[in-house]
Amino acid sequence: MEENKIRCEEFTGLFVVRNCENKPTIVCYKCKKNVCNIHAFKANKIVSQNSGLQVYKKKNAILCISCFVEFDARLTNDIELYSKDRSVWRRKMINRFHEEYPYMVFMADDYGSLFDSSSTVFLHDDSDDGSYFDS
Amino acid sequence: MDRQGNVLNKEQYIGAPIERAHLHRGFSSKKTPIKWIRFFRACVLQREIAQEQKSKRIKKIWFILLGVFLCNFLSIPLNFISETIGAFFGVIGMLTCPGLIVAGIMTYLTNKKFKKNFTDGFDFFADYFSALFTLIEEDLQLDSRIALEANVKDTVTEENLIKNESYTSESRGFISGVEKNYERVISKGSCFFNDESLIFFQFSERTRERIIKKRGSSGKRKTKHKYRAAYPFTIKMKIPKHKYQLNPSIDTTQISFAEDDEYYVFKVYRKFDVKKENPAQYNPYEESSISSFAVDYFSLEVINLINTCYSCVTPSA
Numbered sequence: 365m366e367e368n369k370i371r372c373e374e375f376t377g378l379f380v381v382r383n384c385e386n387k388p389t390i391v392c393y394k395c396k397k398n399v400c401n402i403h404a405f406k407a408n409k410i411v412s413q414n415s416g417l418q419v420y421k422k423k424n425a426i427l428c429i430s431c432f433v434e435f436d437a438r439l440t441n442d443i444e445l446y447s448k449d450r451s452v453w454r455r456k457m458i459n460r461f462h463e464e465y466p467y468m469v470f471m472a473d474d475y476g477s478l479f480d481s482s483s484t485v486f487l488h489d490d491s492d493d494g495s496y497f498d499s
Numbered sequence: 500m501d502r503q504g505n506v507l508n509k510e511q512y513i514g515a516p517i518e519r520a521h522l523h524r525g526f527s528s529k530k531t532p533i534k535w536i537r538f539f540r541a542c543v544l545q546r547e548i549a550q551e552q553k554s555k556r557i558k559k560i561w562f563i564l565l566g567v568f569l570c571n572f573l574s575i576p577l578n579f580i581s582e583t584i585g586a587f588f589g590v591i592g593m594l595t596c597p598g599l600i601v602a603g604i605m606t607y608l609t610n611k612k613f614k615k616n617f618t619d620g621f622d623f624f625a626d627y628f629s630a631l632f633t634l635i636e637e638d639l640q641l642d643s644r645i646a647l648e649a650n651v652k653d654t655v656t657e658e659n660l661i662k663n664e665s666y667t668s669e670s671r672g673f674i675s676g677v678e679k680n681y682e683r684v685i686s687k688g689s690c691f692f693n694d695e696s697l698i699f700f701q702f703s704e705r706t707r708e709r710i711i712k713k714r715g716s717s718g719k720r721k722t723k724h725k726y727r728a729a730y731p732f733t734i735k736m737k738i739p740k741h742k743y744q745l746n747p748s749i750d751t752t753q754i755s756f757a758e759d760d761e762y763y764v765f766k767v768y769r770k771f772d773v774k775k776e777n778p779a780q781y782n783p784y785e786e787s788s789i790s791s792f793a794v795d796y797f798s799l800e801v802i803n804l805i806n807t808c809y810s811c812v813t814p815s816a
Binding site (some may be wrong): 408 | 606637
């Protein structure tokens with residue numbers, strides 16, 4: 365039964381990329397992807413001169429984050445980080461990182477339960493013991 | 500979706516029960532990324548509010564003094580109407596000189612109080628670390644907290660002085676010189692990634708101050724203070740052995756490597772230097788050049804340090 369559970373079709377993470385675990389609540393008006401509330405954005409909040417966008421704005425469409433970022437013409441400097449738009453900022457920056465840097469990325473799902481975060485227990489003390497590299 | 504487009508604004512921070520932004524003392528705490536971002540934003544907003552209040556108070560002081568000064572001129576025509584009123588305005592006008600001293604002292608005290616509570620240069624810190632924490636937010640375990648300790652005081656102070664030596668130069672008119680080197684850890688901290696990796700980071704400011712006494716072309720002696728600052732950012736990363744295997748070749752010129760029973764340990768370093776990276780922005784007469792780096796550039800370069808550590812390993816098949 366778990367195998368057939370419908371999940372949000374967006375992803376999270378920068379280095380270890382995971383499929384979003386949330387339950388989808390909305391279908392993206394443009395790409396028809398099932399997405400959760402966190403990855404859904406109102407098209408009428410997009411700042412852009414793109415004429416193709418008007419269709420979505422007029423219909424008060426809801427878009428997935430990927431489609432939203434595709435249309436959104438805002439510079440990263442203009443996005444307030446203490447808001448839901450933080451996800452938009454992050455996605456734009458990750459896209460830039462992909463383009464400008466030799467980038468290490470892999471899908472957690474490709475490694476079975478190795479990166480299963482639900483079973484992860486952190487027992488190590490996260491204070492810096494300073495025993496390495498001290499000169 | 501409901502909170503889309505919502506932003507924190509100044510109005511929300513007037514009288515709001517949040518942490519006091521006594522940034523001159525620095526701070527040390529563990530918070531989730533979103534709480535850190537809120538804290539940084541709140542600190543910046545609190546400073547802006549306090550700055551506005553300070554400017555209003557100073558303006559009010561000098562406006563009152565201007566009124567007192569104008570009483571001198573008003574007393575003359577008012578004398579023709581009523582000698583009592585004229586004399587009254589004349590007496591107030593006579594308070595201009597002591598008022599000037601009082602206004603000067605009050606302005607000084609107001610500025611001093613503001614400086615005591617709100618340090619300069621916090622905005623860059625807030626912007627840089629908000630950006631960095633936003634980028635790694637999804638790589639942390641849910642509700643995982645970032646430990647962060649910060650010191651946003653000035654670097655050029657006696658307590659941060661690490662080397663003081665004489666300086667000589669062949670330049671024309673040079674008389675004598677002193678070179679002082681300062682170092683301050685702006686912030687350090689740690690966090691867990693959701694693959695059980697541990698990240699430790701440290702961000703410092705190293706400033707060189709040259710105090711040069713020289714004779715100008717007119718023959719007049721003058722003293723110049725010239726600065727050069729660099730900002731090393733160090734990342735130490737512990738990557739769990741049971742999830743990753745070490746790649747056969749590691750470029751040890753860029754990366755320090757060690758290992759223990761459980762972890763591969765990598766240390767990488769990036770020095771931000773405006774003079775080298777963006778000479779057009781470099782000003783030798785300014786103590787700090789940290790704000791010359793764009794937030795996007797800074798955060799991506801720091802993220803690339805983590806990327807460099809990850810590039811030394813491959814997930815276990």
